[in-house]
Amino acid sequence: MLSIKARQTAALDQEIRDAVIGVCLAATPTATGFRELFALLPPDGQHLLGYHDGRLVSHAVVTTRWLQPAGLPLLRTAYVDAVATLPACQGRGFGSEVMRELASVVTDFDVACLETGKVGFYERLGWERWRGPLAGRGADGLIPTPDQDGVMVLRLPRTPALDFETLLTIECQPVRIW
Secondary structure: OOEEEEEEHHHOOHHHHHHHHHHHHHHOOOOHHHHHHHHHOOOOOEEEEEEEOOEEEEEEEEEEEEEEEOOOOOEEEEEEEEEEEOHHHOOOOHHHHHHHHHHHHOOOOOEEEEEOOOHHHHHOOOOEEOOOOEEEEEOOEEEEOOOOOOEEEEEOOOOOOOOOOOOEEEEOEOOEOO
16 A cells, blocks of 8 residues: 655655655666756655655655646646656556646646656546647747657646647746756
């Protein structure tokens, strides 16, 4: 059985931060950027921590970002990052359980979004892949991201009608667009 705890970034002590980084690195060993994860997250990031037998085995974090589908205003977005489950615990439903819990705690946002190489996993949980063009919004205008693939959204109670074939933009961050 999985126990899920929700904690803000600012409330995570170093031991939990190290455990989160360990889970992320174990799940995706080629993604070395996880070592700097906590330097990139705002203090109000919301972490979903999945524990099995007292050990952290699964994780996801939500931060606020701003999507804008063509023809719509900016949407306050629950942006999901660092979704990971220890390899020895994958295939047991722990990641799905964390993502279902995440969906239940972000209902005050307009929409949820993430970028992934595992589209099928998220589709099973109700996420939809954006099919239209993608771009970042920077100080100098739009920055097209034509090679970007795997951007998915989850409709929430406040999500307006979406056309998944139109342009979708997101504000650029210092180290990344998506």
